[in-house]
Amino acid sequence: MITLNKRERLEWQEGLTVQALLERKTFTYPHIVISINGIVIDHDAYAETLIPDEADVRVIHLIAGG
Amino acid sequence: MKVLAYVAQKCTGARTCEVTCAQTWFKVQDVSKSSIRISANDGIFAAEFCIQCGKCIEVCPTEALYYNKQGIVLLKKDLCVGCMSCVGFCPYGVMYFAPEEALAFKCVACGQCVKACPSEALKIVELDEASTSVWDFRF
Amino acid sequence: MTEKIIRHVLAEFAYQAPKIERGYANQTLYVNVATGEIKAKPVSEEMKFKFTGGKGFDLWLLWNAVNDNTKWNSPENEIVISSGPCGGTTQYPGSGKSLVTTISPTTEVITDSNAGGHFGPLLKFSGWDAIEVQGIAERDVVVIVDAIAGKVTVEELPDAPTDTHLLGAWLYDVLAEKPHEKYYIAMVSAGTGADHSLLGCLNFSLYDRKRQDVRYKQAARGGPGTVLRHKRIKALVVRAKPFRGDANHPADPERIARVGADMQHEVATWDPVQNRMRNRGTPYLVGIMSDYDLLPVNNFKFGSHPKAHDINGAYWETRLTQGLPDGCWYGCTIACAHAVDGFELQTGPYKGQRVIVDGPEYETIGAVGSTCGIFDADAILELNFYCDTYGIDTISYGNTIGFLMECYEAGILDLEKTGGLELTFGNAAASLEILHQVAQGEGLGRLAGLGIRKAKAYLIEHFEADPQFVQDIGMENKGMEYSMYMGKESLAQQGGYALTNKGPQHDEAWLIFMDQVNNQLPTFEDKAEALHYFPMWRTWFGLCGFCKLPWNDVVDPKNSKSAEPAKIPHHVQNYVDIFAAVTGREIDINDIIAMSERVYNLQRVFNIRLGKGLREHDYPPYRGVGPVTEEEYESRQERYDKQLREWLGLDPDAMTLQEKMAAHRKYRTERYEHLMDAVYERRGWTRNGVPTVEKLKALGIGFPEVLAVVEKHLQVEG
Numbered sequence: 001m002i003t004l005n006k007r008e009r010l011e012w013q014e015g016l017t018v019q020a021l022l023e024r025k026t027f028t029y030p031h032i033v034i035s036i037n038g039i040v041i042d043h044d045a046y047a048e049t050l051i052p053d054e055a056d057v058r059v060i061h062l063i064a065g066g
Numbered sequence: 067m068k069v070l071a072y073v074a075q076k077c078t079g080a081r082t083c084e085v086t087c088a089q090t091w092f093k094v095q096d097v098s099k100s101s102i103r104i105s106a107n108d109g110i111f112a113a114e115f116c117i118q119c120g121k122c123i124e125v126c127p128t129e130a131l132y133y134n135k136q137g138i139v140l141l142k143k144d145l146c147v148g149c150m151s152c153v154g155f156c157p158y159g160v161m162y163f164a165p166e167e168a169l170a171f172k173c174v175a176c177g178q179c180v181k182a183c184p185s186e187a188l189k190i191v192e193l194d195e196a197s198t199s200v201w202d203f204r205f
Numbered sequence: 206m207t208e209k210i211i212r213h214v215l216a217e218f219a220y221q222a223p224k225i226e227r228g229y230a231n232q233t234l235y236v237n238v239a240t241g242e243i244k245a246k247p248v249s250e251e252m253k254f255k256f257t258g259g260k261g262f263d264l265w266l267l268w269n270a271v272n273d274n275t276k277w278n279s280p281e282n283e284i285v286i287s288s289g290p291c292g293g294t295t296q297y298p299g300s301g302k303s304l305v306t307t308i309s310p311t312t313e314v315i316t317d318s319n320a321g322g323h324f325g326p327l328l329k330f331s332g333w334d335a336i337e338v339q340g341i342a343e344r345d346v347v348v349i350v351d352a353i354a355g356k357v358t359v360e361e362l363p364d365a366p367t368d369t370h371l372l373g374a375w376l377y378d379v380l381a382e383k384p385h386e387k388y389y390i391a392m393v394s395a396g397t398g399a400d401h402s403l404l405g406c407l408n409f410s411l412y413d414r415k416r417q418d419v420r421y422k423q424a425a426r427g428g429p430g431t432v433l434r435h436k437r438i439k440a441l442v443v444r445a446k447p448f449r450g451d452a453n454h455p456a457d458p459e460r461i462a463r464v465g466a467d468m469q470h471e472v473a474t475w476d477p478v479q480n481r482m483r484n485r486g487t488p489y490l491v492g493i494m495s496d497y498d499l500l501p502v503n504n505f506k507f508g509s510h511p512k513a514h515d516i517n518g519a520y521w522e523t524r525l526t527q528g529l530p531d532g533c534w535y536g537c538t539i540a541c542a543h544a545v546d547g548f549e550l551q552t553g554p555y556k557g558q559r560v561i562v563d564g565p566e567y568e569t570i571g572a573v574g575s576t577c578g579i580f581d582a583d584a585i586l587e588l589n590f591y592c593d594t595y596g597i598d599t600i601s602y603g604n605t606i607g608f609l610m611e612c613y614e615a616g617i618l619d620l621e622k623t624g625g626l627e628l629t630f631g632n633a634a635a636s637l638e639i640l641h642q643v644a645q646g647e648g649l650g651r652l653a654g655l656g657i658r659k660a661k662a663y664l665i666e667h668f669e670a671d672p673q674f675v676q677d678i679g680m681e682n683k684g685m686e687y688s689m690y691m692g693k694e695s696l697a698q699q700g701g702y703a704l705t706n707k708g709p710q711h712d713e714a715w716l717i718f719m720d721q722v723n724n725q726l727p728t729f730e731d732k733a734e735a736l737h738y739f740p741m742w743r744t745w746f747g748l749c750g751f752c753k754l755p756w757n758d759v760v761d762p763k764n765s766k767s768a769e770p771a772k773i774p775h776h777v778q779n780y781v782d783i784f785a786a787v788t789g790r791e792i793d794i795n796d797i798i799a800m801s802e803r804v805y806n807l808q809r810v811f812n813i814r815l816g817k818g819l820r821e822h823d824y825p826p827y828r829g830v831g832p833v834t835e836e837e838y839e840s841r842q843e844r845y846d847k848q849l850r851e852w853l854g855l856d857p858d859a860m861t862l863q864e865k866m867a868a869h870r871k872y873r874t875e876r877y878e879h880l881m882d883a884v885y886e887r888r889g890w891t892r893n894g895v896p897t898v899e900k901l902k903a904l905g906i907g908f909p910e911v912l913a914v915v916e917k918h919l920q921v922e923g
Contacts, residue, residue: 006724007724027496061722064715064719064773127536147448148450148451149295149450151469154470155473165458167449167451168449168458169449169450
């Protein structure tokens with residue numbers, strides 16, 4: 001299991017990438033900052049970055065206005 | 067279509083062009099009013115000035131910018147409202163702004179700096195003869 | 206023009222435009238269209254310090270013009286329009302907004318709405334920080350502020366059309382003696398829809414030099430167009446002199462240029478890889494909102510729809526005219542004021558005409574589109590165009606139609622009651638037919654033109670509608686229809702909509718992502734702090750003449766490393782710099798919040814003075830809080846069941862659907878009550894939502910007539 005944004009518990013499986021998590025959550029907003037266990041992940045590295053089990057994942061959408 | 071061209075190898079960094087430009091167009095010695103800017107990096111000089119690409123014409127909301135018959139981008143001062151769209155969107159960072167009169171300004175290839183350059187590093191040439199490699203594309 | 210235009214001048218006032226100093230003309234214009242009285246009112250230093258400009262000036266002028274019993278259609282009600290000290294700045298994107306304030310026909314309290322277009326800045330450059338128009342004319346009139354001739358007139362123009370796209374074309378031709386004079390003309394108008402409905406919007410024009418045509422932006426919320434037409438005003442017009450980029454005579458032009466150059470370059474660099482506002486405008490949001498279950502579908506029952514991607518940002522990029530500098534004021538390179546050119550109308554009185562459709566905006570797509578179950582781009586464009594030219598708010602209209610569609614599907618309306626219209630979700634032809642009926646004041650258009658709150662009362666009285674049901678599903682608060690975001694899963698946004706002054710328009714706070722997605726506001730106190738800071742921050746734009754979009758719709762990625770990314774500190778600093786550089790008044794973020802609090806609290810007290818503005822007026826309909834119907838619950842059953850387990854420790858498998866829905870309702874409504882307490886406390890208000898005497902005094906607005914309004918309520922509360 002991983003924790004998303006300090007609230008949601010999500011199933012973890014071997015090989016789970018940041019990109020796959022974004023697709024599973026349909027997080028399509030372009031302007032986001034992602035960290036895993038406190039380390040910010042580079043935008044270009046989403047496809048190859050693996051999320052470890054029990055990770056604290058933050059996906060912060062930088063949008064404060066409609 | 068004739069534009070300004072610059073030969074870096076010949077430039078000695080005298081900056082006569084900057085002073086001449088500011089003096090010609092703004093009657094001041096302040097080189098922040100120059101449409102040509104010389105920079106030095108480890109003894110290698112570079113120049114920045116307009117290559118008349120016309121991107122600024124697209125972004126101007128007031129139709130103040132236009133090509134004249136010679137292919138030079140000019141500004142109609144009475145239409146310019148000083149909005150700086152052209153300044154921000156110039157791909158080469160060579161559209162400038164004079165805050166005290168709220169007007170944009172740029173190189174119009176007038177050739178005054180060519181005459182003043184002590185090392186013949188500047189010349190007026192046909193567009194296809196001008197190398198654009200010295201310009202730093204900003205985007 | 207070949208034929209002679211008839212112009213009967215009913216009143217005339219000669220004036221000489223003062224020099225604008227540091228963003229202010231230092232006088233406001235008063236026009237009474239009933240008596241013909243026209244006069245200048247001085248602007249004091251105290252007025253500038255306490256109310257800044259824009260909505261602040263609007264409210265202060267209106268406060269002094271009306272009495273406790275004034276209604277929207279009373280002669281003393283006014284339309285007040287002001288831009289603000291920074292309005293008309295050309296070097297920074299989004300600095301040309303106009304704020305309009307009036308007593309609303311739908312909410313019956315103060316409404317404020319903002320628009321782009323050139324009216325506010327050109328009005329100021331013509332010598333007036335604000336215009337207030339009072340009285341009800343006997344016949345249709347046009348008010349013309351003519352800086353070239355040095356006069357203000359009230360005129361009858363018997364040949365002037367009413368619908369905006371015709372009126373604009375006609376008036377610009379009449380008033381421009383030479384073609385280039387059109388550049389400096391701006392008008393405010395409504396249309397025949399505002400004659401016959403309470404949902405009237407105001408169109409603010411601009412002359413588009415590239416298209417060589419008149420364009421319009423809308424100040425639509427709360428029915429200001431209805432007030433304009435009730436006063437028998439066809440248009441407010443300003444005919445300005447040519448101006449330069451220093452027309453505000455700012456205190457420090459170099460500081461403005463420095464910040465402006467940085468921001469223009471930031472837009473040029475980052476917009477193409479972020480929201481693509483320059484290509485898509487606000488419709489970039491449609492697909493994204495559907496992906497996050499936030500796009501209202503079928504009267505806010507659902508938050509997404511597979512067809513939303515037929516009308517998403519990528520689609521609009523192919524449909525909106527590309528490559529033009531579509532800013533609604535000079536220098537706005539965010540350029541969200543896009544248009545579809547050469548659109549051929551398929552219905553209505555202008556069928557066959559090829560027109561410019563200004564927009565569509567995200568809100569319009571949501572309102573006349575998805576919340577009515579309509580995903581047909583051509584229908585959305587046609588509805589958008591006719592709403593604008595008829596002078597009708599697209600948000601209120603679409604939301605009302607979505608409500609009536611659900612009433613039809615629930616059996617409250619039937620074919621007989623709709624005059625034969627099959628008003629099911631997705632029926633675009635029916636929505637268009639009703640829109641034309643609104644403009645003619647006929648048929649179902651008369652019901653739709655009331656807006657949701659008054660339509661609910663009608664359905665209860667005449668069609669035996671279940672009061673609880675229509676109250677639950679009618680997406681209005683205070684009488685204003687919701688704008689287009691689903692708040693069911695964001696308690697903070699429920700407050701952002703309903704704990705507002707004018708009603709549920711998201712211009713006070715938009716916290717869905719911070720709250721629901723990012724989980725950055727976990728406690729009631731966090732939410733209350735956000736519902737204090739953001740409404741104050743966002744109010745400030747409307748005091749100065751700024752647009753909110755350049756604050757947060759393009760952002761240098763370095764912002765993500767700042768202490769509070771949601772506030773976008775480097776853009777806040779830009780605004781601090783621009784304000785100080787224009788006015789010469791150095792400020793910081795705390796001053797900004799204080800400037801807004803003064804105006805915000807005055808508006809709250811104004812609402813109380815008009816008989817509302819209390820806790821009882823701050824409740825959302827349950828459709829905005831949780832699932833009203835079994836259909837809604839079942840559509841998101843996994844989510845709702847999980848919440849029962851996690852939030853309430855209940856076992857949904859052991860509960861009936863009704864029990865589950867009741868448990869949700871109890872929990873969600875109680876949670877909202879807690880939020881209200883926390884927010885009122887943070888804002889310095891009592892539990893009944895009344896600003897305290899101490900608060901008003903501390904803000905510097907403890908005027909006797911202001912305190913008198915709250916003291917009555919404070920005594921009752923004890």
